[in-house]
Amino acid sequence: MDRWLLSLTTGYLTVILRGSLPQLETIATLLVLLLVALVAFWQSRNVHNLAHLHTVAGLLLALMLGMMAGALVIVSEISRKEGLAEHFKQSRTLTFTITEIPRQQDDFIQLQGVWQTATRRYLLRLNWYDAPPQVTPRAGQTWRLKVKLRAPQGPRNQGGFFYHRYLLGERIDALGSIDSGVVLESNTQLRQRIYEKLQSLQLESNLAGVVPALLLGERQHLRDEDWFVLQRTGLAHLIAISGLHLALVAAGLFALSRYLLPLFYRRRSQREQANMLPLALLISLSGSLCYAYLAGFATATLRAWLMVAVVLLHKLVRTRTSAGRILLRAGTLVMLLQPLAPLQIGFWLSIGAVAAILLMQWRWTPIQGRLRGLRMLWRLELFLTLALWPLTLMWFGGLAMLAPLTNLLVVPIVSFWTLPLLFFSALSLSFYGLSSWLTEIALWPLEQLWPALTELAEAPWQWLDQSEINSVMLTLMVLVAALLPVALRVRTALIAVTVLGYYIFDTPRLYQPQLVLHILDVEQGSAMVLERYGRALLVDTAVQYQHGGSMAERVILPFLRARKLTPELAFISHTDADHRGGYQVLQQHYPQLSWFGASTQYPCVSGQQGNWQGVRWQVLHPQQVGDNSANNDSCVISFQLDEFTLLYPGDIEQKAEQQLLAQLAPLAATVLVLPHHGSKSSSSRLFLQTVSPQLAVISRGRNNPYKQPHRSVLERLTELKIQVLDTARGGQISIYTDGYKWTAEQPWQASGRAWFDRDN
Secondary structure, eight states, X not given: OHHHHHHHHHHHHHHHHHXXXXXXXXXXXXXXXXXXXXXXXXHOOOHHHXXXXXXXXXXXXXXXXXXXXXXXXXXXXXXHHHHHHTTBTSEEEEEEEEOSOOEEOSSEEXXXXXXXXXXXXXXXXXXXXTOOTTOOOOTTOEEEEEEEEEOSOOOOOTTSOOHHHHHHHTTOOEEEEEEEEEEEEOOOOHHHHHHHHHHHTOOOOTTTTHHHHHHHOOOTTSOHHHHHHHHHTTOGGGTSOOHHHHHHHHHHHXXXXXXXXXXXXXXXXXXXXXXXXXXXXXXXXXXXXXXXXXXXXXXXXXXXXXXXXXXXXXXXXXXXXXHHHHHHHHHHHHHHHOTTGGGSHHHHHHHHHHHHHHHHHHHSOOOOSTTHHHHHHHHHHHHHHHHTHHHHHHHHSEEETTHHHHHHHHHHHIIIIIHHHHHHHHHTTTSXXXXXXXXXXXXXXXXXXXXXXXXXXXXXGGEEEGGGHHHHHHHHHHHHHHHSSSOHHHHHHHHHHHHHHHHHHHGGGGGOOOEEEEEOOOSSSOOEEEEETTEEEEEOOOOBOTTSOBHIIIIXXXXXXXXXXXXXXXXXXXXXXXXXXXXXXXXXXXXXOEEEETTSSSOOOTTOEEEETTEEEEEEEOSSOOOOOSGGGOOEEEEEETTEEEEEOTTOOHHHHHHHHHTTOOOOOSEEEOGGGGOTTSOOHHHHHHHOOSEEEEOOOTTOTTOOSOHHHHHHHHHTTOEXXXXXXXXXXXXXXXXXXXXXXXXXXXXXXXXXXXXX
């Protein structure tokens, strides 16, 4: 059966991850093979051949069924998207039931819940900006809201986090903003009531945000500095309720049940005859399910519980099953209940973690002796940390070098001290003093360790950035080759091949003469990267958000790491937040970077020019020295390589365009980044005719409130037969040129990619 299950799963994953419906040729080929197998099965009289043909036919049929299941999921999801698209970009009133604890921020409240229409049930995530002070939404309530919905999309850039895929995996159908609302029903969920009681404890600890994170999966109260420490020390996984937490709860309840259940039998003979194992396993399974409920049945938590449940059920029915089969069944069950789980990074991390655990159990003998449980936990944490390092590096952009050591120290504290005491604290919430005391005791060990962890997190030597990984990995591979128990000539040959391979694959980019211009997708803002010889020049740094975070952290830094670029020179066109927001972040990460323009020591002024990696740059505007604060004082910069020119005009409007025309500035360009994101106040006909670009690029956010680009600008571009590329329709734009010929592409454009990347 498991072979057929593997074939079924393979067919499903092939379609879902490939991102398109199966081709008719593929289906026809499988049908022909199945028909041949069935005919041979019918005509064969050899028992041995019959068994093989039966197996082949079953595998082919399972593969086809898996592909059909994947195709049905894709068709269903596309249908859901198309059904909701008609509600975008317009205000509407709807009845909304809040299903998650609201997330409170300084300037908005984020709500997640369900909108039930006559035909479908949609999951929405809505932001309520500047909500009235008396508004206190709670999970379980039903509201009548006036909202404006938009597609569940996000930035698309190389090295970046694909928010739209995350939303799809979470089954969130639409995002939106709330204009007004009124409560219809005031029912409140149990999770909400527990959350409010936890908040009423008014803990003085700086780590108070850990309490709702570990008990309810609510991480909104963790401070930015806490997140920094957790990430840089490799402990962030402890705050996300996952398989580790559920397994600890299940194991703790199982051990407690095995100890307490015999006490219900007075006679020793009754205790010996009673089989406590099934009941203990059921209690363990039920308790871990309750914990998953407290965590809100979040996608990752439910996925982890399903895997734990499969293992416990195998124990319950007492079947001897190999580790690989258990993993296969657990993964299939997850995909059955969460069809889009394979699109999420967390799914593969979970699969990898479970596979590593099963491999460890298979290859290594159990630990015996004193502190057996603690030593097994240490071994598990060390093995998981090292086994998942490649995935962590690929998806999170760096490695905490001391993560194995910090995990060996902190994981047992959280597992055997903090988490159990927090559960007792939650059970005693009706007794304010006792609950508060238990919570403080639970956090005490972490508070003692936190100063040392903070100092460790701030030490640059222990954080391995993705841009530095190649040289470190080369050193490690050379050391491994040198220590192998083989002949000296073999070790020498392996070291030579390793070093030669590294330079063959990594060095050519440092001698690549081609100029590549990347206009990044930073939503409503601007950021451009010029790349040549493994170096980078930056123009604008996108937006910084009032509630924390910036596009420099989310997009620009991951992009530079993914391309292995070292920035040398940077410009900020003017002081608007959507152009200079990431200045401080980038300045902190690259202190050697030379800056020109707004907020720097060298504001832009006409006449400034220079040469960067053979590319000539020249500032054309403004004419007078200032602070580049107004739109019409934006830096207008021309970048030229031989016969190819790009013009970057910032947010200038028609007044500044007229000044440039009057001064006979050299505006002719091959590529033009449209001024002010395509606003109607810019891109006059005469300006476009003078620049005469072959390509116009629009950097803007989809569904932006400014209605950019304006229809009149697009009409002028069409009349002048200027090709247009838009970051909001396809993401990052990359232009390649040798100084004479050029090509442009959008590597994440939906039309050339999977169904889950399509635009709405």
